Amino acid sequence: MSRFTPTLAVIAASLFVLPAYSQSKADTATPANSGLAADVLVNGKTISRNHVQLMLTSINPDPSARGAGSEEARTAARQELVTQELLAQEARRKGLDKTPAVADQLAYQERAILSRALLQESFEKNPVTTAELKSAYEWNRANGKIVEVKIRQILVSTPDQAEAALARLNKGEDFAAVAETATQDPGGQNNGGDLGWFRPDIFVDHHFTDALAQLKKGEYTKAPVKTRFGWHLLKVEDGPRAVSNAESFDTLDDSAQEALRQKTVQLRIETLTTQLAAKARLGGPGAGAVARAGK
Numbered sequence: 001m002s003r004f005t006p007t008l009a010v011i012a013a014s015l016f017v018l019p020a021y022s023q024s025k026a027d028t029a030t031p032a033n034s035g036l037a038a039d040v041l042v043n044g045k046t047i048s049r050n051h052v053q054l055m056l057t058s059i060n061p062d063p064s065a066r067g068a069g070s071e072e073a074r075t076a077a078r079q080e081l082v083t084q085e086l087l088a089q090e091a092r093r094k095g096l097d098k099t100p101a102v103a104d105q106l107a108y109q110e111r112a113i114l115s116r117a118l119l120q121e122s123f124e125k126n127p128v129t130t131a132e133l134k135s136a137y138e139w140n141r142a143n144g145k146i147v148e149v150k151i152r153q154i155l156v157s158t159p160d161q162a163e164a165a166l167a168r169l170n171k172g173e174d175f176a177a178v179a180e181t182a183t184q185d186p187g188g189q190n191n192g193g194d195l196g197w198f199r200p201d202i203f204v205d206h207h208f209t210d211a212l213a214q215l216k217k218g219e220y221t222k223a224p225v226k227t228r229f230g231w232h233l234l235k236v237e238d239g240p241r242a243v244s245n246a247e248s249f250d251t252l253d254d255s256a257q258e259a260l261r262q263k264t265v266q267l268r269i270e271t272l273t274t275q276l277a278a279k280a281r282l283g284g285p286g287a288g289a290v291a292r293a294g295k
Contacts, residue, residue, distance in 0.1 A: 040078055042085040052077050119269060128268070133260050134249040137201075146201055146246040149212055150238035152193040154178060155185040155230050162224035162231035175220055175235045184230070193235075199243065202252070204259040206267060208232060 035050035055077040176192025200209035205227040220235035
């Protein structure tokens with residue numbers, strides 16, 4: 001029985017729907033099944049209202065673009081869907097959906113759809129509520145748990161770039177000097193990756209803040225930290241120090257409250273995937289690499 005621990009990279013495909021997972025049912029005015037009604041029938045096969053909307057979004061990703069939601073645009077979306085449906089029906093008649101290559105592509109899409117459906121069901125049953133976030137935040141505030149740390153970071157887009165920068169640090173190069181040439185963080189090359197005094201509690205990704213919590217003043221991470229933003233190397237310049245007169249939850253700006261919300265969602269998803277992974281059996285030539293990456 002193989003074991004592995006899912007990282008953020010493993011579940012990154014699910015995170016784009018975080019805002020939806022963060023809402024309670026009371027926040028959602030439109031019934032979930034309203035889009036399932038037929039909009040067009042093609043040889044008796046339904047093209048739903050949801051499909052039309054999805055195609056409309058595909059054709060016009062920017063909803064504010066001129067004509068993006070017009071009836072003309074919706075008609076164009078319907079026409080594209082009808083064409084696809086006619087071709088798909090003919091493909092099924094010829095048995096192309098049973099060919100190995102096509103069946104493999106369908107399985108890939110089905111996996112993504114079902115994984116998102118499971119997460120959606122989980123958060124519909126147990127949504128991340130504002131009351132929950134407020135209670136946790138106010139407990140930390142009342143008990144002096146809100147701190148800030150003065151840090152620098154090197155942010156790159158690939159693990160190889162992160163390892164190359166880490167090798168330079170391990171050879172004794174100054175962190176700020178390496179950041180000036182290696183970091184891809186906007187503005188970071190101009191100030192040696194200086195992020196100033198940083199509050200971990202209201203940052204969106206717990207992998208980043210968990211790594212910081214392991215560092216003492218003057219230390220840097222000995223392994224790159226992966227988040228949705230890329231690969232990070234972090235150094236603590238000073239702190240941690242308690243935040244005096246930390247604002248109440250209700251006075252946090254929207255971005256800070258959303259960061260708290262998304263971090264909670266992220267932790268819940270990782271808890272679920274870790275539980276499932278603990279019961280999983282992995283095989284095949286890539287299984288070993290997955291297991292090693294999760295350690």
